[in-house]
């Protein structure tokens with residue numbers, strides 16, 4: 467396996483790096499990144515980012531299909547600067563695009579303002595306290611009322627951008643007589659009567675996570691995905707998973723950059739520590755982790771583009787599990803290169819370590835992906 471970036475992709479990468487250094491990094495300076503920004507702060511950032519031809523729309527190939535590799539180049543570089551930039555772009559360019567494909571043409575037209583804007587945030591409400599890895603354990607319900615509307619009741623948790631979102635996509639149980647699978651998906655617009663409460667986490671501190679409560683929230687039938695809800699969720703998450711690996715690789719690259727720079731300048735025993743063989747081993751391990759992660763996610767995205775989502779599921783699982791686990795290890799080694807300095811808040815490398823650890827959980831934990839890979843290898847499912 468080798469990465470064959472086209473000339474266009476290489477040129478795109480240069481443009482993206484320039485955008486990150488000239489626009490993104492300076493724009494984040496002065497913001498309190500130990501908490502999620504407000505909607506106003508997000509809009510102010512978007513005003514600085516949008517209009518420069520980089521995050522103005524999803525990168526497309528000549529035939530109009532999504533260029534998943536160009537998008538990965540963008541996300542890795544943004545994540546290298548800060549998780550906020552990576553997540554903001556994922557949540558606005560990738561997530562609405564994925565979700566709109568769940569809805570038919572009439573519905574997409576109806577929700578044009580949400581699905582075809584580069585500024586809307588759409589949040590996924592899948593997880594519940596008892597339904598994380600096991601989405602079939604979902605307890606939130608949608609019941610059809612006599613006037614044809616639906617009434618949603620229940621509680622979702624770990625919802626990224628839950629209170630910032632312009633709309634939520636909510637996975638629920640429905641009556642099997644109406645939908646034979648027993649599951650449904652609804653779009654609930656902002657102001658639709660739900661309550662989102664932020665949860666403070668150890669990492670990704672500028673990325674909002676929420677608990678969302680639905681208490682008799684009424685939605686019209688046009689907001690319901692028509693078709694198999696579980697298949698729609700699987701297909702959507704399958705195209706999102708490799709990007710958790712892409713973001714993690716951005717954090718790992720940032721940790722490597724910091725560690726190399728520190729090793730070249732910080733002195734012990736009268737010379738830079740980068741000259742010591744064991745410090746070089748730490749750096750070499752980190753560099754191998756970053757390079758192998760890039761190969762892993764490239765492979766998954768390349769298959770996704772060539773053969774479609776179903777054919778890329780196992781590679782997506784490999785990329786998600788490998789890149790996030792590796793990033794955490796790489797960031798830990800980066801901290802080691804920094805000695806005690808790496809353990810301070812001043813240095814900043816501990817943030818990368820915490821952020822990388824967070825990415826091992828969403829879109830399937832490492833163990834769940836190992837089970838997917840194990841099932842593909844043996845033909846036996848360890849789950850059911």
Ligand SMILES: Cc1cc2nc3c(=O)[nH]c(=O)nc-3n(C[C@H](O)[C@H](O)[C@H](O)COP(=O)(O)OP(=O)(O)OC[C@H]3O[C@@H](n4cnc5c(N)ncnc54)[C@H](O)[C@@H]3O)c2cc1C
Nearest residue numbers: 590591592593598599624625626824827828829831833834
């Ligand atoms: C940063 C972040 C962002 C997130 N964003 C969203 C979001 O936007 N929307 C949303 O709906 N959710 C989101 N989540 C939630 C995420 O999808 C869940 O946390 C994840 O699916 C795991 O569920 P859980 O936390 O309930 O853990 P559990 O499923 O309870 O798992 C606990 C432990 O048991 C292991 N385990 C579970 N089942 C098995 C098994 N069969 N075999 C072996 N091991 C098993 C797991 O691997 C894990 O180690 C986010 C989470 C994080 C950390």
